[in-house]
Amino acid sequence: MSQSTLNVTLIFTVYGSFHPVNYLFVTLIFLLYLLSIFSNISLMLIIYVESSLHKPMYIFLFNLAINGLIGSSAVWPKIMENLLSDTQESSYEGCLIQVFVVTVYGGTAYTILTVMAYDRYLSICKPLQYHSIMTSTKVKQLLAVVYIFPIASISGQVSLTSKLPLCRYNIQRLFCDNLSIVNLSCVKSNLNNVYGLCMFALIAVFPFVIVVLSYVKILLVSLKTSKEAQKKALSTCTPHLITFINFSLASLFSVIYNRVHLHLPAGVNIFFSLHYILIPPLLHPIVYGIKTQEIRKCLTKILRKNMIFAGSFGFLHLNPVSPLTTYNMY
Structure with missing residues (x-):
């Protein structure tokens, strides 16, 4: 971190429009946050308690629920604090920590969903070899990749961002994100932009391609099977597909919102910034619980x-x- 950014306070400028209905928003956010915590913890407890669910698919789902709790907890408490406070601000160090946790949440979620697609591919397309391939050792290795790769790559990005000198201190977001801090810098960093694009390709684009190819293969194999087998494959894959599509749309909205300066109503901009954090952790356990x-x-x-x-x-x-x-x- 550069010397010029020590003891810097960053100010969030978008909270002013909420003043007339602050307590209403805090109540709504608090209820949604509690619902998200309850649904994720309930899902985790069911998987933990029931030995019949101690399978790779549900172990990955357990980790997806943990990740959802981390992502929502990195943002919602701070938003509620800002809504109730007379000053909406954050230390520079605190902002960087939030950037790190939120970005790790997104990268880890996408990686877990990719691993789950691979698990579904093996289960449906190679059922006889599934247990010999998806061993407990393989599951541990995949989980190590799920966490180590996003954490390592995002640590590099946050490190590059922390070295940028700042000449502006107002953030036009509800919470901290990497591009908002980069835009506060006095200089343009090509290295930071290139690194960010490479990381986006590795954590988002590459996994997206893997998931699409997995489901194309699953579809081709399912078309050759019986109606009963097709129904079973559909029931197994539907929750993951809903979850993956929802998170992909949330990530796309977030990227568009961060990268393109859109002249949209304040409510739409707020929805874009929150969809990425609000919807997935709340929807994923509910979808899996129902489907x-x-x-x-x-x-x-x-x-x-x-x-x-x-x-x-x-x-x-x-x-x-x-x-x-x-x-x-x-």
Whole structure:
């Protein structure tokens, strides 16, 4: 970090338009944030508790839920704090940390979705070899790539950004992103732009191509199978497809919003900036919970167990019978 950026305070300028309805927005955001936390943690607990879900597909889904919690927690608490505060600002170091966490969230989510597409490809196109290929060691290796590659590459980008001298201090966003900080710099950094484009190609474009090719192959193989097999393949792939398409659209909106200066209404600009963080962590566990048959069955089983336990406890509480009374009955 350059000496000139030490003790710098950055100011968010878009919160002024919210003042009349600040508390309404905070309440809405708080409820959505709680719902996101509840849905992701519930999904994680179901996968953790049910041994039948200890499979590669659900292990990757478990990590997707963890990533969703990280992404939403990196943004929503700070937005709520800014809405309730008289001054909407952040230290430069805090802004860089937020940039790092939010960008790692996006890169890791895309990598996990790519790995999940590869898992679906093996399951449907190579069912006889699936267990010999997708071993526990292979799953650990894929998870290592999922986390290490985005963290390492994004660390390089944030390091380059931190070295830029600043001559402006107002951010026209609800939260910090890398391009906003780069635009505050007094100089143009070709290295930063080239590195950012290369990273975008490796973390977004390359995985997108892999997922598309995987589903093309899955489609071609499914067309040669029975109707029952096609139905099973569709039910298995639908949640992942919905999740992947949603996250791709959110990422596309974010890139367009950051790279192109669009003269759009403030509400549309705010939606573009939040869609990337708001929708995926909230939608992914709900989609998998509704669309995945195994998760639905496990959730139903857990609820039934709890209802039976609660009912039994209530019965014992309402009709206490001592061991001595039971003995005297016979």
